Amino acid sequence: MKKVFESPKSLTKDPFTYCPGCHHGIAHRLVAEALDEFGVREKTIGVCPVGCSVFAYVFFDCDMICAAHGRAPAVATGIKRAKPDSIVFTYQGDGDLASIGTAEIVHTANRGENITVIFINNAIYGMTGGQMAPTTLVGQVTQTSPYGRDPKTMGYPIKVAEMLSTLKGVAYISRVALSKPAYILKAKKAIRKAFQSQIEGKGFSLVEILSTCPTNWGLSPIEANKWLEENMIPYYPLGEFKTPEEVS
Amino acid sequence: MEEKMLMKGNEAIGEAAIRAGCHFYFGYPITPQSELTAYMAKKLLKMKDAVFVQAESEIAAINMVYGAASTGVRAMTSSSSPGISLKQEGISYIACAELPCVIVNMQRGGPGLGSIQPGQADYFQATKGGGHGDYHLIVLAPSSVQELVDLTMDAFDLADKYTNPAMILGDGLIGQMMEAVEFKERKKINLPDKEGWTLTGCKGREKKYIVPFNLDPYEMEKLNLKIQEKYNKLKEKEVRYETVNLDNADLIIVAYGIVARIAKTVMSNAKKEGINIGLIRPITLFPFPEKIIAETSEKVNKFLVVEMSMGQMVEDVKLAVNGKAEVNFYGRVGGVIPTQSEILTEIKKYLK
Amino acid sequence: MLERIVISGFGGQGVMLIGRLLAYAGMIEGKKVAWIPSYGPEMRGGTANCTVLISSNEIGSPIVSHPKILIAMNQPSLDKFESNVSDDGLIILNDSLIEREVKRNDVNVIKIPADDIADKLGNSRAANMVVLGAYVEQSGIVKMDTIFKALEKVLAGRNKKLLELNKEALKQGAELVRKGKSNG
Numbered sequence: 001m002k003k004v005f006e007s008p009k010s011l012t013k014d015p016f017t018y019c020p021g022c023h024h025g026i027a028h029r030l031v032a033e034a035l036d037e038f039g040v041r042e043k044t045i046g047v048c049p050v051g052c053s054v055f056a057y058v059f060f061d062c063d064m065i066c067a068a069h070g071r072a073p074a075v076a077t078g079i080k081r082a083k084p085d086s087i088v089f090t091y092q093g094d095g096d097l098a099s100i101g102t103a104e105i106v107h108t109a110n111r112g113e114n115i116t117v118i119f120i121n122n123a124i125y126g127m128t129g130g131q132m133a134p135t136t137l138v139g140q141v142t143q144t145s146p147y148g149r150d151p152k153t154m155g156y157p158i159k160v161a162e163m164l165s166t167l168k169g170v171a172y173i174s175r176v177a178l179s180k181p182a183y184i185l186k187a188k189k190a191i192r193k194a195f196q197s198q199i200e201g202k203g204f205s206l207v208e209i210l211s212t213c214p215t216n217w218g219l220s221p222i223e224a225n226k227w228l229e230e231n232m233i234p235y236y237p238l239g240e241f242k243t244p245e246e247v248s
Numbered sequence: 249m250e251e252k253m254l255m256k257g258n259e260a261i262g263e264a265a266i267r268a269g270c271h272f273y274f275g276y277p278i279t280p281q282s283e284l285t286a287y288m289a290k291k292l293l294k295m296k297d298a299v300f301v302q303a304e305s306e307i308a309a310i311n312m313v314y315g316a317a318s319t320g321v322r323a324m325t326s327s328s329s330p331g332i333s334l335k336q337e338g339i340s341y342i343a344c345a346e347l348p349c350v351i352v353n354m355q356r357g358g359p360g361l362g363s364i365q366p367g368q369a370d371y372f373q374a375t376k377g378g379g380h381g382d383y384h385l386i387v388l389a390p391s392s393v394q395e396l397v398d399l400t401m402d403a404f405d406l407a408d409k410y411t412n413p414a415m416i417l418g419d420g421l422i423g424q425m426m427e428a429v430e431f432k433e434r435k436k437i438n439l440p441d442k443e444g445w446t447l448t449g450c451k452g453r454e455k456k457y458i459v460p461f462n463l464d465p466y467e468m469e470k471l472n473l474k475i476q477e478k479y480n481k482l483k484e485k486e487v488r489y490e491t492v493n494l495d496n497a498d499l500i501i502v503a504y505g506i507v508a509r510i511a512k513t514v515m516s517n518a519k520k521e522g523i524n525i526g527l528i529r530p531i532t533l534f535p536f537p538e539k540i541i542a543e544t545s546e547k548v549n550k551f552l553v554v555e556m557s558m559g560q561m562v563e564d565v566k567l568a569v570n571g572k573a574e575v576n577f578y579g580r581v582g583g584v585i586p587t588q589s590e591i592l593t594e595i596k597k598y599l600k
Numbered sequence: 601m602l603e604r605i606v607i608s609g610f611g612g613q614g615v616m617l618i619g620r621l622l623a624y625a626g627m628i629e630g631k632k633v634a635w636i637p638s639y640g641p642e643m644r645g646g647t648a649n650c651t652v653l654i655s656s657n658e659i660g661s662p663i664v665s666h667p668k669i670l671i672a673m674n675q676p677s678l679d680k681f682e683s684n685v686s687d688d689g690l691i692i693l694n695d696s697l698i699e700r701e702v703k704r705n706d707v708n709v710i711k712i713p714a715d716d717i718a719d720k721l722g723n724s725r726a727a728n729m730v731v732l733g734a735y736v737e738q739s740g741i742v743k744m745d746t747i748f749k750a751l752e753k754v755l756a757g758r759n760k761k762l763l764e765l766n767k768e769a770l771k772q773g774a775e776l777v778r779k780g781k782s783n784g
Contacts, residue, residue: 012455043449047315048459057457063447064457065318068341071311074303078315078323079447081299082272086319086449104311107304254624254633280639364639425662426620426635428627506662513660585663 008032010041012061021221023178023211024052024120028059030184031089031118034191035062038199044087045079047072051093052126070101073108076115087198089116095125098134098158105164112169112203116194119160119206122213123232130216134158137231142216157235161208165241171203174240177210177233179225190240202244210236252430257393258423261326261352261416262287264400267431270322270350271298274312276305278331279364280420281354285326306331310338310351317347318458320446322404326352328420329370330361332378339413340379344460346445346475348407350400351385352416354423357556357583365583366419368505371560374417375534382472384479386414386486387533389504393427399531401434406486408439410478417533419556421506421585482535489537490529491544497526498599499550502541502565504530507554507586514591521592523599533561538568545573550598554591555579574598601656603741604664606681608649609673609694614728617754618671619650621732624750625742626654634662647676654741669739671731672698673714692735694727710734710777717772726769733773744774 007013010032016025035041041062048056050069057064067075072090080088097105097119105117124142125131131144135157139148149157161175172194176187187209194205210232212224219227255263262284265273273288285302292300299316303309309325316323327335332353342349355370357363374387386406388399396418403414447456462468490508493515494500501511508529515525528544530537545551551573553562562577569575578594580586605622609615619635626633634653651664666686672678672693682704685691690708696715712734714727736744748767755763 042451045319045447045449054461057459061450061455063450063455064459065315065345065447066457066459066461067311067314068337071307071314071338074308074311075315075318077301077308078272078274078312078317079319080315081301081312082316082319082321082323083448103304104308107308111301252627254620254627254635420639421636421662424637424639426623426633427659428633509659510661510663512658516660587663587665588661589665 008036010035010044010061011059014058016059017055018052019215021212021214021224022052023122023209026178026184027118027120027209027211028056030188030191031091032060033188034195035087037192038195040087040195040199043085044089045083047076047079047088047090049090049092049096050127051096053091053093053120054127056091070096070099071104072096073101073104073113073115073117077108077111077113080113080115087195089118089195091118092120093126094119094121094123094133094135098160106167109164109204109206110167110169112171114198114201114203115205116198117204117206118191119208120211121160121208121236122211123157124213124216126213126216135160137235159236161206161241164206169204170206170242171244172197172205173208173242175208175210175236175238177228177238179210179212179228183238186238193243197244208236210238252428254426255393255429256283256424256426257396257418258283258354259287260393260397260429261400262291263431264397265324265350265404266291268322268401268404270324270404271295272316272321272323273299274301274303274309274316274323274325276303276309276327276331278328280356280366280423281326281328281352283423284352284354306334307338310335310342313349314338314342314345314347317342317349318345318447320442320448322348322350322408324350324352326354328354328356329358329367332370332373336373336379339385340377340381340383341460342413343383343385343475344381344471345458346411347413347458348404348411349413350403350407350416351413353418355417355419357581363583364420366421366506366556366585367581367583368419368507368556369558369560369581370417371533371555371557374415375536375564383475384534386410386412386482387417388414389417389531389533390422391505391508391529393422393425394429396422397429397431405437405439408442410482411445412478417505419506479535486532487535487537487539488531489540490527490531491540492527493524494526494528494544494548496524497548498524499552499595500526500528500544500548501552501554501591502528502530502561503554504533504561507556510586510588510591511554514588514595517588518592518595523595525595530561536564536568538564541565541568542570542572545569549573551575552595552598553577554586556585557581602659603654603669603739604667605652605654605669605671606649606664606667606684607652607671607673608647608677608681609728611648613673614725615648615671615673616650618728618732619652621747621750621754622652622654622742624754625746628746628749629742631656632659634659636662647674647680649677649681669735671735673728673731674698675700678702690738692731692738694731696727710738710780712773712776714773718769721765721769721772723765726765729766729769730773733770734777736770737774737777744770
């Protein structure tokens, strides 16, 4: 009998502890599959953030280090510079990357550090219980925008993929979603391209993954997928924003 | 023996670090230590397999050190007071993750943006932890350019030996001044193998991870106790200090770094006036040389602590003296350096 | 022996450099030396100064409140440091740029038209070397040959013409002092 489906080697056997319907599990799996397919698990060092995915170090079966909130790109820079032959990725949420860690992500991208960033954008702070993120949509209700995000005082949601793609040091940037199988297949492709870009030494790569947070959005998993497609995708268009010719 | 060189303190630190095998430097410019950052750029950018990064901030720089150190290389960052405040988050993480690295603080006058002239007002920050949580740095306080060289090299060894960040606590003056230095051949010492904790990719072994947290409070307490054990060992084995003229002294000055140099001039001037002064100069500020201070307080009943602060190390001296002698304090701050005549006047007040 | 020297002038007059040369020469001769720069905003356009200590013993405090020697390359330097010079100290001043007399009468004064001499040599930037030559001749703190050696080290890689010019400026400064001594 031929085995057609198995758990990626780059994931441990520990069951995910994320909430039902949360996309972290899918994102983890896609990253792990990419590491397996490129055969780089044994030379990969992952950097997990502060936020729900602080536990990524438990789930990825490769060397891992936990950074302070927002600092993963700086930590990854240190690792990659010290061990240029390793494959280094960060896994960061929107509070981590787009709020407290903006300086680190912008300058790591601008230096063209040859690392891969997996950026989970679910428009909310998950770990701390549903506060406004820099990516929270206009009008979206959170614990700290209880009357909806008001751009007059809270600004507009940051489009990270677009913003970073203006930087010359960046090799590959794309935005994907995980709300339906067709999107997941595309997301997998994008993640592969990002790692391929790193393996080929092309420079900084980032995949922004639009994800759900059913718990803090107050929706069922299915409703959350629908909300993402109806509200997030129109503001955060999917697609590739920067590709080196050889990778595209 | 190598030829003597005339070097600026800041540059001497850089040369010492490179000779100690530190080929990974991450920094951000700030007066009065910028020559160190520039020196590392000049040297490391020309060296094979060496790394110099001018980070976007002090915060990023210390986190780059964290990343580099996790792979087992000798890594360093440097700054001056306000920049060191920014690094505290990262330093706390590195201490918790039990990684070795060296941090240089060429102190200036504070608080706030303060001044760019020399200061010693970061003593509490350096010796008591500085960031959040219970941790200490190994803190070395050089008082000459030669000692900057020697202690920088020692700092890397101590950091490796105890898998704990070490700090060179200097000041703007010692960083800016030039003195003759020698880079002496150093004795090889046995340092613990880094194999057990370095992140290198999991080829041929189980994966490893470095996580400076544990959400189980009992496990987190265990980690704290384990780290504390290292500090106890440091206190037992690594205390360093210099003493001058402790016998028959009428008064003991306790001072570190550049202020201890001034104190030495005070001693010789006082002697001409028939006043007999002794000096205890802590070289390690953590672990603090409390034993020698306690022993001396049994014999001499007057102490004067002199610092470029409003009185920080004096608290540790008082703890060590434990009421057995009178402990007085004289300090200048904001970038002002106490003069020998001021200190002598102060001494005479207590010897009336 | 502990010599305490403050050298002061405009930024760009090379006061830091002659301080370093002096310290370097002291080191070559096996003495203990320290060179302490003023640092900060005064580096950018205002007055720059450095302190040099040369001693036969370990140097304690590197802070000099009362230098024994003041080398003033311009008037603001004289204004700033004249009162600090220790009794019976020595002020060497650049007569080309300093119009006023030294007010104190308890110090020795040597006036050197450093810029004029340097101009005649074809490069006014060598004025610093002229006063250094004068000081070395006056004090004998280090040998002139050692200053030459230090100069070769410090200017290593620069063009040879500059080195020769500087040596000549040093010699002429020394010569002035020699003449002054034999006259006085």
